[in-house]
Amino acid sequence: MAEEKTSGRRRWPEGYDPQRTRSELVASALRLFEENGFDRTSLQQIVVDANLTKGAFYHHFESKEDLLWRIQTEYLDTQLEGAQAIVEQGGDPIDQVRELIRLSLEGVAQHRPHVAIFQQERRHLTGERLAEITRRRDEVEALFRGAVQAGIDAGRLRGDVSARIVTFGILGMCAWAFQWFNPRGSLSIDDVATQFTAMVLDGLVAGA
Template identity: 70%
Template sequence: MTEPAEATTPSGRRRWTGGYDPPRTRRELVDSALHLFEQEGFDRTSLQQIVSRANLTKGAFYHHFESKEDLLWQIQNEYLDTQLEAAAAIVEEHPDTVDQLRELIRLSLAGVSSYRAHVAIFYQERRHLTGDRLAAVAAKRDELEAIFRAAVQRGLDEGTFRPGLSGRIITFGILGMCSLAFQWFNPDGTLKIEEVADQFCTLVLDGLLA
């Protein structure tokens, strides 16, 4: 299927010559916000900046989102939903405890690479969420953490991992180590994210295995 061609109105606003394309318009707004929220911060980014960078109008924005906070919430969901779906698949496909934890670590680091702006915004800007939106994001974050913790705890319970360790501390350590890689990982650097994941897996599992 051929995508609608892109054109602009005399005012410079975007217009799809093949007809209005809601998914593409929504994507343009999300991508604009991702760039601006990461570079400027949520507070310092105006709605006008978001629509101007996307070459769209405020009317287009309000067709898809209730507010700037709603857009921030949707960005958080986009990242967390992808991670939760992939983590659930790993649990299903890798019954071995060590393999499961290894793949979960790889998933977390792959997310840092593929969703770098999402991850940065998640840690730096989620404080701007309120009410039900904040609760929903916190619930998904807790659900993802629980998947990692279950894998760690199973390894402790079955004796695969060294005794006397705290599953809670191990889980927080793994998640913190992986997620904060967004602060220093350079996708144009000498190491690919897969190589970083290999080293993280060696570091974590060599320390855990009984």
């Protein structure tokens, strides 16, 4: 059943739905932050776009910065959970690197606005929120770096490269895909992952 709209606010026929209200606010912020940037998006614009009220906003978020932090946390948590699952499975470190590249690119395909906002707007975070996002980002990087280092230690990847620099290169290459990847284009995210993996591993595999 469609929701009713009364007096500039959204009323759910089934009664107030906190999760749905929160999702509407996040979706609105994702659109506006990506289109206009964090600085040029006001709290008023977010609630008007979501057809909600400031009261509804403050029920879920402390501030516009708090909303930005939660958006970035949501994205990083999916990446962290996925990377942990890949690494915990063990096995061939090259397969791990391959799956981590795919995970990163799938994040771009499935959460493009989150990635764009993470890359372009996280400088607006301060204090504990910035520290928390930095910690999560570092945990993701550490999992990627650990897989690369395991490949080096096992003699599967070249020993004359820095695992840290390789990790920065992989993550930067994958993240930047948000600028050009078109999910409706001729290449699927699997196609892109296959080509990225070939480029990375062709230069890293020992004896190549």
